[in-house]
Amino acid sequence: MLRDITLGQYYQTDSIIHRLDPRVKLVATIAFILSLFIFDGVAEYVIAALFLIIMIKLSKVPFKFMVKGMKAIVFLLAITIVFNLLLTPGEPVFTVWKLSITKEGIRLAAFLTIRLSFLVIGSSIMTLTTTPNQLTDGMESLMRPLKKIKVPVHEIAMMMSIALRFIPILMEETDKIMKAQMARGADFESGNFIKKAKSLIPLLVPLIISAFRRANDLAMAMEARCYRGGEHRTRMKPLCYKKRDFAAYAVILLYLAAGLMADRLVKMVVVLL
């Protein structure tokens, strides 16, 4: 019941996207997200959609898993759509009482919906095809220059990888404790807000205690293996770029260029026809 969150959930399969260097995927994701905010035209979004579809196909992850991540933002999307539809000034299409839906509102709502869903799906591709460990390795490597200005890059990366690693464990634990308390007649569903919040105490107290216990055990295990931060630490699987990674960078540049020149491209096609 609690396993519906895709974020930080790796989907095991073998595809070109899975094999890419995590740094490439990180850069690609950031580039894709940025592109979504720069683009504002139908042609540009068609290009973004095509890019996304090709990436989904290449990743061999069932589309169902990408959409799972969307569930979390349904509420956000609904609010965005309603507010944009009703509160954008402009040429009214449809008026009820004092509220009117404008042409500009529809356009804005549509773009925002596409933007948000592309954003979630785009970043799910990264998390679904990259293990949390690869992801944090990639981040650490990309942020290395920041070390010069005394940013504790390694520590941040380590904290992130531990946090990501613990999401499924804590989920499972929550499920277990929930069941155990339900076996003692606990009811997590019915009642008003206050009653519901109160019913969470038998779940949260054991959960927090167990999180602390696990943290303690983990710290001990790390110390037992002489972990002492990032200085002089070598890796079993160091990140190094292969040919396909450079090709991937080229694809990203191509995509950005195509997107930025979309208007001109459309005109060219129109002229040619």
Add this chain to the structure above:
Amino acid sequence: MPIILDKVSHIYEADTAMAVTALNNVSLVIPDGQFIGLIGHTGSGKSTLVQHLNGLLKATSGSIYFNGEDIDAEDFDKKRLRSKVGLVFQYPEYQLFEADVFSDVCFGPKNLGLTKKEVELRAYEALKLAGIEDEYFYQSPFDLSGGQKRRVAIAGVLAMKPDVLILDEPTAGLDPRGRDEILEQISKLKKETGITIMLVSHSMDDIAKYVDRIIVMNKGSVMLDDKPTEVFKQYERLEEVGLAAPQVTYIMKALHDRGYDVRIDINTIDEAKKEIMSYFAKLSAAKRGR
């Protein structure tokens, strides 16, 4: 309140690539008052099975009847079922949450909507049944020892006054002394209350001494379901699925193979001791006779 399972199957993550069949066509009858051992290797489906018995998991196919009623029926009261079929999970001490032992044990009966007086009475009885002394009642459950914590957690389920008590690996992670204490306490509880008890374990040595029926699970199916002596006779089949008969059964078998005329259908140390003593008695009687 007998429980009947009719061709129960359970598939985790059904309809996905990760689908796992945890239970496969399990049919069982659990009559009143039995002391049952449920045994199986890790991943054999024991824990999945017991979570069906109190309706925490819903069977993918098949039905479960509690006292003649289908527990998946729309109008069936699951909460009442959970009060009648008490389930103590693995490492139950991790679900303790209250500030003191007594209020933690009160949690179960309080959820049943009983009066305060009745709740406290039940908590008191349950703590006594679980063998917790009065002096611990108002201590924080987190200050107790591992074995004590576990007994408090068991008391938390006992306070619901279940007709069937299921304990999932109640001895996991305890030292030999804690293990014996818990098992003795459960056996005493069985004698005092006469309720149905199901003990889930992967160690034959733990349960051989107490139970009067053993159900062996393997890969989601019931492999053997019989009296302990009958089950242990098939120790070769048990070994095939990663289980074993109690160690003392092997000792008796080895003695028998070396020409000592002792019985081999023995599963507890006490029985073995008696058998060996009587063998020597016979031997010396024969010597004297000669």
